[in-house]
Amino acid sequence: MPETVNPTLNIVIVGHVDHGKSTLVGRLLHDTKSLPDGKYEAVARVCEDSGKDFEYAFLLDALEEERDQGITIDTTQIRFHTDKRDYVIIDAPGHKEFLKNMVTGAASAEAAILLIDADEGIQEQSRRHGYILNLLGIRQVTVVINKMDLVDYSQTVFNDIHTEYLAFLNQLGIVPQFVIPLSARNGDNVARHSQRMTWYNGPTVLEALDEFQSRVSKESGPLRMPVQDIYKFDKRRIVAGRIESGSIKEGDTICFSPSGHKAIVKTIERWQSAKDGAASAGESVGITLDEQLFIERGDIISHTDDLPRSSSVLQGNLFWLGDRHLAPNRTYVLKLTTQEVECTVGSISGVINTASLARVGDVAREVAKNEVATVVFDLKKKVSFDSAIDVIETGRFVIVDGFDVSGGGIILQEHPAESYEI
């Protein structure tokens, strides 16, 4: 049997600039003895040479510019493990300028730690990051209130931030699992319980990590396999793709959306594999069919009794990262799994300033960088999709402006316009 390896959990650490995210990760690595030999000493040398106190953040912020300015520019992914499982810790930048890097980091996470500086309190990115996590579908959140040493480990300060921030998160529908008072620099409540905050009885950060749930398998969902490519390297004509949800086996009758073509799966193709005859969510495989249909990259394979929706109008909750505003008079490319289609903005409603949750307006003409809005896109041809609530993988898309991915969107509600019947 193949060796089973511990499950890995991806966790992102987010929060306002300078509140101590990198320090927390550095401290976690140090206190769990996860650093390679010589790393601590090398960082100690760098700090000494530049006349600084030891910075745990330097264990992660590897770029010269990051260390000089004391801020994280781009996400770093670091591994460590507890007795329970392996972790990938994603240290996201907190500076507003690098929001796209924060989103990049958070998009691959299953759980998040939201970090707030006890002394500075809740800041713009503390809120914005909470909002983005919610949009990305990350519901497992623990809040940590850092730099408690700067407020004399005061329970009152902790309680005030706790109350205010939870009220904000509740508006988004996020209920954090724990709220932990912390001093990342001194190691209080990171890997060991603090002696200075005896009023706190909850878990340490390390213990809280082990409380997150691993991703559940998508096998039970409806079959969704977007066609990635068609191969004809030998006599087989292979339809290649990754199963995003559900499972498929030889003999199944399948449907290609939006074209509506139907066929029977003749074989499941793999190379040098012990698996046979069937495949399930997460696997990249190939299939051959009983007849030679015209199939294209982007077609979505499903079973005939549970089709995705198809439409040339799409509404989504969009966050915008591009320097150039999202505007109605321009043409964009929308990418949803392997589908790509030209599109224009049909209407923009409910632009939200993610830092204050204030609605900028009910009907807007443009969406600026770092804003979130509900946008209707008119597509040049039909695409197939699901509501993200049903199948997250086929319920989200990105918008490409010129050469750059500039926004991401989630399809949340049923859109009434023009649904497609086969």
Add this chain to the structure above:
Amino acid sequence: MRTTYQEPRLIDEPYTRHLVKDMQLDHLDTLESQSVYILREAYRKFKRLAMLWSIGKDSTVLLWLARKAFLGHCPIPLVHIDTSLKIPEMIAFRDRVAKEWDLRLVVGQNTEALAAGMGPDKGRIVCCNSLKTEALQQLMAEKDYTGLILGIRRDEEGTRAKERYFSPRDKNFEWNYKDQPPELWDQFKTDFDKDTHIRIHPLLHWTEIDVWKYIKRESIPIVGLYFARNGERYRSLGCQPCTGRVKSNATTVDEIIEELQHSTISERSVRAQDQEDTYAMQKLRAKGYM
């Protein structure tokens, strides 16, 4: 009893492992599937695509994954940058595997610099820039490649930990690490301006130990230099003058896995160019080094 390392068969035989009853993907399956997905995206999106094969364990695993992705074939040409300083056993392995697997091999070399006497004595970073980065630059220009697949991993060192799966390089080969494209939900940067090329990193999410576990599971042939002889082995392979050996008695893949499970020494600690100064890798990589 300690068995000595045997060169594995190269011809692929059908697998005799038990059929897997449990449909759940395990850790290695998940890593493999993600890499296959990326390789297929690259192949679909780049007309002029090549894959760098350094003969080391990572790029050999990458080659294996390409054959998984393309169901037994490798439709992507393999580029080997020959600094002329490689260990002879690596070249022998390269030629043997290329023949048996019917690979398209393209060898690049900065012959001009070599003729002018380039070597690590001119400074390690200078040498790496010239014999690796510039050699690659020349070959890419000659062949007009716009996509280059490389087997780097995040856990190797700090700047690689910040990489994207699809990472643009400008016409001077430079990596703008201060302004990288967002990457979410496996939607990659596949649209780009002319004069730019994209580096594709399908192994980014693997660790050193994952690579060895996968080599074991799949019985992937690996150059013998990784296995201990006389109490030493190579942990990372590069040019002869700049790659050191580590103390080790690991003569099998199992023993290497066992050794790594207890090691706290980083993989690249034996690569001399990394140790030149604190930001050596950042400087090399900003200029287009692998």
